[in-house]
Amino acid sequence: MQEDRKLIIYDAVLLAVSLYLAILLRFNFSMPAEYMGFLKLSIVPVIVITLVFNKFFKLYSSIWKYASVEELVSVIYSVSLSNIIFVLYSYIISFKFLENRYYRFPFSVHIIFWILSVVILGGTRFLLRMFEQGSREQPAAGKKICRKSKKLLIIGAGDAAAMLVKEIKRHSNLNYDIKGLIDDDLSKKGKLISGIEVLGGRDDIIRVCSEKGIEEIIIAIPSVDMQRKKKIINICKETECKLKILPGIYEIVDGRVNISKLRDVNIEDLLGREEVKLNSDNINRYIKDKVILVTGGGGSIGSELCRQIAKFKPRELLILDIYENNVYDVQMELNYNHPELNKKVIIASIRDIDKMREVFRDFRPDVVFHAAAHKHVPLMEMNPGEAVKNNIIGTYNVLKCCSEFSVKKFVQISTDKAVNPTNIMGATKRFCEMMVQAFDEVSSTEYVAVRFGNVLGSNGSVIPLFKKQIAHGGPVTVTHPEINRFFMTIPEAAQLVIQAGAIANGGEIFVLDMGKPVKIADLARDLITLSGYKPDEEIKIEYTGLRPGEKLYEELLMDEIALTSTEHKKIFVEKPNKIDIKYIEDSIDEFRKVSHDGDREQIFKLMEQKVPTYTRKKNEKESA
Numbered sequence: 022m023q024e025d026r027k028l029i030i031y032d033a034v035l036l037a038v039s040l041y042l043a044i045l046l047r048f049n050f051s052m053p054a055e056y057m058g059f060l061k062l063s064i065v066p067v068i069v070i071t072l073v074f075n076k077f078f079k080l081y082s083s084i085w086k087y088a089s090v091e092e093l094v095s096v097i098y099s100v101s102l103s104n105i106i107f108v109l110y111s112y113i114i115s116f117k118f119l120e121n122r123y124y125r126f127p128f129s130v131h132i133i134f135w136i137l138s139v140v141i142l143g144g145t146r147f148l149l150r151m152f153e154q155g156s157r158e159q160p161a162a163g164k165k166i167c168r169k170s171k172k173l174l175i176i177g178a179g180d181a182a183a184m185l186v187k188e189i190k191r192h193s194n195l196n197y198d199i200k201g202l203i204d205d206d207l208s209k210k211g212k213l214i215s216g217i218e219v220l221g222g223r224d225d226i227i228r229v230c231s232e233k234g235i236e237e238i239i240i241a242i243p244s245v246d247m248q249r250k251k252k253i254i255n256i257c258k259e260t261e262c263k264l265k266i267l268p269g270i271y272e273i274v275d276g277r278v279n280i281s282k283l284r285d286v287n288i289e290d291l292l293g294r295e296e297v298k299l300n301s302d303n304i305n306r307y308i309k310d311k312v313i314l315v316t317g318g319g320g321s322i323g324s325e326l327c328r329q330i331a332k333f334k335p336r337e338l339l340i341l342d343i344y345e346n347n348v349y350d351v352q353m354e355l356n357y358n359h360p361e362l363n364k365k366v367i368i369a370s371i372r373d374i375d376k377m378r379e380v381f382r383d384f385r386p387d388v389v390f391h392a393a394a395h396k397h398v399p400l401m402e403m404n405p406g407e408a409v410k411n412n413i414i415g416t417y418n419v420l421k422c423c424s425e426f427s428v429k430k431f432v433q434i435s436t437d438k439a440v441n442p443t444n445i446m447g448a449t450k451r452f453c454e455m456m457v458q459a460f461d462e463v464s465s466t467e468y469v470a471v472r473f474g475n476v477l478g479s480n481g482s483v484i485p486l487f488k489k490q491i492a493h494g495g496p497v498t499v500t501h502p503e504i505n506r507f508f509m510t511i512p513e514a515a516q517l518v519i520q521a522g523a524i525a526n527g528g529e530i531f532v533l534d535m536g537k538p539v540k541i542a543d544l545a546r547d548l549i550t551l552s553g554y555k556p557d558e559e560i561k562i563e564y565t566g567l568r569p570g571e572k573l574y575e576e577l578l579m580d581e582i583a584l585t586s587t588e589h590k591k592i593f594v595e596k597p598n599k600i601d602i603k604y605i606e607d608s609i610d611e612f613r614k615v616s617h618d619g620d621r622e623q624i625f626k627l628m629e630q631k632v633p634t635y636t637r638k639k640n641e642k643e644s645a
Contacts, residue, residue, distance in 0.1 A: 028080075029072060035141045036068045043134035047127060059126065066110055071103040071138070080146075093143050100138040104131055170198035174235045174262070176226070176253060177242040178204035178212075178219045181267055185241045186215045200233040223253055230260040240266040263553050303523035304333055307388060307430060314339040314386035316371055316419060317393030319347030321476060322434055325515035326390050327351055331359045333519075339384055341367040342393070371415035374422075381426040390518070391419050392434045394450070401446040402569040405624040409616040412449035413456075417609050420456055424464040432522040433457050433470040435530070437507060440472070443638040444569070448628045451635065452608075458528050459600035467527035471518045474507030483541060487548050495560040497545045500567050505538040521592050528597040532584055569638070 044052050044060065078095040108131055173189070175182050182202060189197050201220035204210075209219045220229050229235065238257050240250070257264055313330055317323040318340035324347070327340055338355075342348040345368050352366050365384070369376045371393050394412050395401055401408040416433070423431045435454055438447030454470045461468040475483075483506075490497045514533070521531040546556040554560045567573065584593040608631050615623045625637055 033068050036071055037064055039137040039141055040064055040067060040134055043130050043137055046133050047130045067107050070106050074099040074103045096143040097139055100135055104135045170196050171236045172234050173197045173199045174201055174229060174238045176203045176240045178202045178209050178214055181243050182241040183214050186217055200235060201229060223256055226256050227259055230262055235262050237263040243267045258550055304519055307523055308333040308335055310336045311387035312337045312384060314389045316341045316391050318342050319344055319351055320392055321511055323392035324351045325511045329515045329519055331355055331362050338362060338364045339367060339386060341369055343370045371419055372410055374418045377418045377422045381422040386428055388430045389423055389428055390432045398444045398446050399568045402444055405445045405621055406616040406619055408445050408449050409612050409624060413452055413612050416453045417456060420460045423466045424460060428466050430467045430522060435470045435472040437474040442635045448632045448635040451632050454530055455600045456605050458598055459602045459605045461528040463602045467525055469525040469529050471521045471531045473514055473533040476509055476511045476514045487545055491549060491552050491560055496563040497560060498563050498565050499542050499545055500565055501573060502542050502564055504573050505540045507538050517591055520589055524587055530595040532593045534591040
């Protein structure tokens with residue numbers, strides 16, 4: 022408040038000086054005596070009128086050390102309107118005091134006064150900003166800078182990079198010393214952006230980092246496609262510099278670039294997965310204004326399905342999970358991001374057929390996305406009965422309810438581990454695919470399964486484990502030097518599952534394009550590098566041996582079955598198999614019995630009978 026009063030006093034004095042100076046300039050610094058009286062009549066009203074408009078345009082509410090073009094425009098508006106009122110005032114006063122020989126000012130005086138007012142009022146404010154900025158950038162007198170500035174290289178010389186340079190210069194506390202910019206546009210080489218030179222293209226990154234002693238790199242090209250970004254990141258990795266990145270242009274919602282939006286480069290950036298393009302019309306037809314049920318809605322895939330489904334405005338979203346903590350977090354997130362969404366959280370187990378029937382009877386879902394499952398391979402190998410109860414019998418309960426209550430569409434989340442499975446988890450998921458195809462033959466519901474590989478960052482995946490191991494100083498544990506897996510991001514998987522549901526006719530097993538397989542050892546090295554350490558030196562990698570039921574290589578499709586492309590380039594479909602529903606019903610009875618008895622060996626033997634492609638892979642202890 023005290024600062025505002027000071028500024029009002031300054032403005033009053035400056036306005037008086039501006040008006041007096043305008044008259045002097047108009048008459049070559051020789052003011053006619055008859056205008057002095059008119060000046061005395063005008064100066065107080067002019068100051069009051071201008072101060073009122075300044076207040077109206079909030080010129081005393083702005084924090085002027087952050088002044089920008091918007092504040093200058095406000096100064097122009099205020100001074101312009103004040104001068105219009107001043108002109109009218111001049112005519113009125115001139116008419117009233119004509120007999121006393123008071124004259125109105127020439128129109129040129131008003132023009133000069135307007136120019137001076139804008140320059141002086143606006144100039145003082147921007148001088149204040151420059152003074153504040155300068156004082157922030159310079160250390161206090163008598164104090165020494167204790168921290169050494171980090172030498173920074175910025176990749177990109179476009180709008181985003183230009184804004185980032187200004188932000189970094191404004192935030193001296195970041196302690197960055199920008200050594201240069203990199204851009205593949207050769208016409209920019211040697212040019213300056215806010216005093217920072219463009220030093221070359223991507224092929225010059227390693228050389229520049231070496232010559233300039235670069236310690237940190239920021240990639241500021243938010244509109245670049247994923248493949249180009251991946252190539253640039255791979256070059257930057259060779260420099261051993263700390264990497265940060267501006268998120269993609271779609272993640273920067275307001276179009277502005279600031280320091281808070283910088284993040285570390287992550288594994289998703291290195292994979293180079295392209296953004297999924299969805300056919301919204303197809304999805305709208307089966308989700309918009311419909312009741313959608315997501316089982317396992319608190320899990321990694323289930324929760325992302327809920328986020329993506331919410332965008333398509335269902336009439337009601339039902340989020341079902343046995344574990345209340347995770348599903349509560351999803352509920353709070355959706356409450357914040359989609360307050361208009363009608364949603365219900367249901368705490369229930371898919372193993373409980375009576376509860377499932379109650380849910381379907383009360384809410385009558387139109388579409389069911391079935392993501393509830395036990396998925397940890399080694400844990401399920403040790404607890405095969407639980408895998409059968411949850412993955413097979415639980416899924417059977419949901420399939421049965423969909424048929425009984427005339428659900429329009431059922432989408433099963435499957436896995437690459439269901440292909441020629443060597444572990445109990447993969448075998449249960451393969452049997453789920455068989456159940457989906459059997460139910461599709463006898464029910465009006467359209468049953469489909471969507472098969473994909475590992476998703477980055479999901480609960481229990483290698484990425485969170487590696488991050489914890491790196492945080493503890495290592496070692497990072499990998500089961501085998503040659504083990505590889507297919508990977509995609511959680512949002513990509515969820516979006517493609519929803520898209521597959523839109524193009525399904527029933528009975529299909531859709532296979533998502535997972536790209537090329539990635540060696541887990543390479544993934545570990547990349548993550549160590551991105552965390553600022555040297556692999557095998559500062560953080561060791563240890564190989565622990567394949568776990569029970571674990572494959573060296575994963576498969577996404579049956580070798581003997583060709584895939585057919587669909588209307589979406591990342592979704593393929595297997596030729597449907599005809600499975601007898603009686604075979605399924607009889608098998609369920611047998612699975613119920615062996616899982617109840619708890620005989621692990623009998624469970625494994627029954628699974629080998631029911632899933633022809635399942636080959637049990639014993640570990641060394643079991644073999645002995």
